[in-house]
Amino acid sequence: MVSRAPHPADIVVVGAGPAGAAVALLTARAGLRVLLLDRREFPRPKPCGDCLSAAATPLLDRLGVRAAVEAAHPARLAGWRIVAPAGHAFHGAFDRHAAGDDALRSALALPRERLDAILVAAAHDAGAELRTGVHVTDLLRDAAGAVAGVVARDARAGPVEFRARLVVGADGLRSIVARRLRLLRRPPRLRKLSLTTHIRGVAGLGSLGEMHLAAHACAGLAPVEDGADPLCNLTLVVDADRFGRDLAAGAPAFLRRAIGWFPELAPRLAAADLDAPILASGPFDWPTRDVAAPGVALVGDAAGYYDPFTGQGIFQALATAEIAAEEARRCLHESAAPPLLRRYAARRRRLLRGPRALQHAIEAVLARPALSDVAVRRIAHAPRFADALVAVTGDLAPVRTLLRPPPLLHLLRHAAPENRR
């Protein structure tokens, strides 16, 4: 028998990752009745590179969780180093684009198990009702077809229905909310798979996150706590069509073999304990046709994702959650009709247009190893462009920064053959 929650909520949020927890926190803080559902129990691991954008720190401040995140001893990354398939490298620092704000000079990195638990606890403390072990399977509709709640399977109580004025789908890649609304635009074209593990004993760590490139694969390495011999996140991303079968035959063996593709990385991981649990994920390219319909909005990865290379997903989840929460409050306040968050959709589109375009441009380079070599070699000779690129992918500066005269001229001038070392 299906049980029904006695009182409808103002908002049911499906998924308590960064996007869902932030929407729940902000709307509950504004006095709305909010129900936050997740199929998992927290803390829970999540496949991710664990590195926040530098610009995420002020967002954590506004959410009221920065102190808790800093108390979890995150690593502070001063920038990123990118190593090309042929071995040359460039690095960029956030400092130049931090506008004198100390909080923006570094990016925080900590395991998602810790970050997400902090956000969920803050949503609960703000007044959201949290129900874990609740797997949402379908949507409820009113007589006019607007979304009016969700159907779920509660691990403890069986089938259950929750009614709400607004449903927020924050349920990540291949969102069930997006699928039930038929809002997924198409199956993934960019088909990549990832393996993530957490290790100690990495040699030669500095204050930078690292991306190592190989043919049709890349490996991200970053400390995710402060102190000596910190826990590090190692995430391998590979082309699914080339390597999917090998990976499926055994992730640990595949990961060990793949490390050998990155000549600078392999010796530094020789003493690392690679027997830790491995999380697999992918593919990631799940665009949506729309992110709002009567009675429902999609936020975070559920609203569409492309590729994890630039590592901006957590920032984008939090930033779009902030906009969604603001527009949800406004719509629910203005009318009793099922809310349609059109302004949220437009503001989200404006926010993400530039970063998505850059991600596609970067992917076009990564897909061609020889071009990646050329690009990295050129950027290595144009440090101002390198800083700008790292600042843009750290969400400190808009994408158009890369087209402005100082960084671009620097790239063109210093990339000229006669200037190459």
Ligand SMILES: Cc1cc2nc3c(=O)[nH]c(=O)nc-3n(C[C@H](O)[C@H](O)[C@H](O)COP(=O)(O)OP(=O)(O)OC[C@H]3O[C@@H](n4cnc5c(N)ncnc54)[C@H](O)[C@@H]3O)c2cc1C
């Ligand atoms: C390999 C990899 C590396 C990445 N590295 C980085 C990085 O370094 N930095 C960065 O900023 N971003 C990174 N990202 C992206 C980042 O992980 C995501 O963008 C971010 O997690 C999005 O948050 P979210 O809240 O939208 O979704 P999620 O974090 O996926 O949360 C969704 C939640 O919904 C729950 N859920 C799902 N389905 C249901 C259901 N039917 N019923 C109830 N609950 C449900 C899940 O249990 C989960 O808790 C990476 C992604 C990948 C795959």
